[in-house]
Amino acid sequence: MAVTEHNAQIIAGGLKLGIVASRFNELITKELLAGALDKLKRLSVEECEVDVFWVPGSFEIPGTIARLLKKGGYDGVLALGCLIEGHTDHYKLLASEVTKGCARLATDYGTAVGFGVLTTPTLETALERAGTKAGNKGAQAMEALLETIAVYKGIEEQAEN
Numbered sequence: 351m352a353v354t355e356h357n358a359q360i361i362a363g364g365l366k367l368g369i370v371a372s373r374f375n376e377l378i379t380k381e382l383l384a385g386a387l388d389k390l391k392r393l394s395v396e397e398c399e400v401d402v403f404w405v406p407g408s409f410e411i412p413g414t415i416a417r418l419l420k421k422g423g424y425d426g427v428l429a430l431g432c433l434i435e436g437h438t439d440h441y442k443l444l445a446s447e448v449t450k451g452c453a454r455l456a457t458d459y460g461t462a463v464g465f466g467v468l469t470t471p472t473l474e475t476a477l478e479r480a481g482t483k484a485g486n487k488g489a490q491a492m493e494a495l496l497e498t499i500a501v502y503k504g505i506e507e508q509a510e511n
Contacts, residue, residue, distance in 0.1 A: 356508075358500030363397040365425045365499065370414045372431035372467075374407040381480035382430045382466055382488030389489040395496065408433055408444055408467055412451025419459040426462035426499045430488055432480075435471045445469045462502055464495030 369386060371379045383402065390398055405414050408431035415427050429452050435441045448467055456463035466488050470476040478484045 375432035385486030385488035386492035466491030
């Protein structure tokens with residue numbers, strides 16, 4: 351049996367990234383965005399171009415990402431938002447559709463799409479996941495996006511050889 355493992359190293363520069371962030375629950379998404387941008391600095395991702403697009407809510411994230419991917423030119427796009435469970439089914443419907451929409455875009459366009467949309471039962475849990483007790487999930491989503499970009503580029507290079 352022949353097994354070949356492919357572990358990509360995060361690319362340290364020359365990337366163009368898009369971030370689509372929801373203004374709804376902006377207290378949380380601003381922290382997620384700060385964590386994502388801080389992660390770029392901490393990983394020494396130099397000479398990186400980042401466009402941040404603010405949208406009204408999480409529902410608008412997939413549609414905006416679709417426009418960016420259709421336009422082209424991005425190595426990856428990161429979705430940032432926060433959905434907090436309420437007393438209706440609205441939360442469940444949004445969480446499902448936003449997640450499916452982002453996943454579908456990644457497969458349809460072949461461009462890395464990172465997912466940093468929190469789905470939490472309470473505001474307190476959201477605050478914890480945006481940088482207090484549970485770390486910053488925006489930073490974690492950015493790191494996952496960068497690693498995925500590196501994996502995609504490795505696959506492209508392998509196909510060329």
